[in-house]
Structure formats: C-alpha cells, structure tokens
Amino acid sequence: MPRTVILPQELDEKLQALTSLREESNGVLLYRQRDNICSVRALYMTGLGSAGHVQSDSRKVEIVNRFFEKYPNYKYVKFHTHTIGTIRQYGDWYAEHFSKGDTDGYIEQLRDNSEFIAMLVTPKTKLLCGLDNPQLRVAEHSEDYERYHEAIEDMLKYTAEELGMEHERFRGTELK
Secondary structure (H helix, E strand, O other), rough: OOOOEEEEHHHHHHHHHHHOOOEEEEEEEEEEEEOOEEEEEEEEEEEEOOOEOOOHHHHHHHHHHHHHHHOEEEEEEEEEEOOOHHHHHHHEEEOOOOOOHHHHHHHHHHHHHOEEEEEOOOOOOOEEOOOOOOOOEEOOOOOOHHHHHHHHHHHHHHHHHHHHOOOOOOOOOOOO
C-alpha cells in the first residue's frame, strides 16, 4: 500500500514560492508517519544553488542529521526545485520531470533506504519518488500544523546551538 504524504497548505505555498526563483533549492520536509500517512510538520532548507544545480550546505546537513539522531520518530522527504530559471535555461521538459541526475541519485538512495521519498517541486507540479509510489495530498490550514512547526523549529534551533551553529528560520518569502 503506498504512503500518502500530507503537505500542509502553508508549506505547499512556501515550496511553490521557491520555484519563482532563478536558483534551485533543496532541503527536507520533516514528517511523522502513522500507518501509511506521512504528516509533514516542517520544512528545513539545506541548499540554494544555480539554475540547474544545487548542493546542500554541509553545516545544515549536519544539523538535520543530528536532529534525526535526537528525534528518531521523525523521517523526511528530500525535496529540490526546478525553478523558472532552470526551465528557461534547460527547457520545458524540466517543468514536469525529474532530471536524469535526480533519478540516478534517487536510485542509489533507494538501494540504501527502502523508505526514502524524494519530491521535485516545479512551477507546474510536485512529483514524488519512492519504492511504494507515494501519493501527495495538500491539507488545508490547521492549528496543529502551526504548533508542530514551531516546536520543530525550536528543536532545530537547539540542535544547531549544541553544534555551535546558528539555525536560520525559513519563512518562504525572504528568498524572493
């Protein structure tokens, strides 16, 4: 049975705003799973790159990896964008498809982790990739999301501080 990724409308809008940039971005959507439902609770940005290429900041990856060590009930959907800049430079095909490089990387990660889920966000669509063909559902605003999101932001902040780093809160509009 495929997993369903439940994406809060607020995060859906923030992800969509990222596609209006020239630069690509990546990160993780942190979720807790119950049965086959993966309820996304927060977005954590790990990188900002050029049109057609993005690489994660190793310090941010270290923070999020430590987060998962401390809070093993959380899992992630790895996301990246194909932006208007990417599509202008490389063509319309990238508005609705993973690149070959994306696919090759995901095949590698799926070999190591059968629960791995990837998401591509473009101006036209959001695609998921996983062994069980996960599905995406956008959920309307909820107070639960806001409460969970703030708690996770605090947990990420404390995790960063333990590592001697700063945590940058992501609001989705500061990159425009």
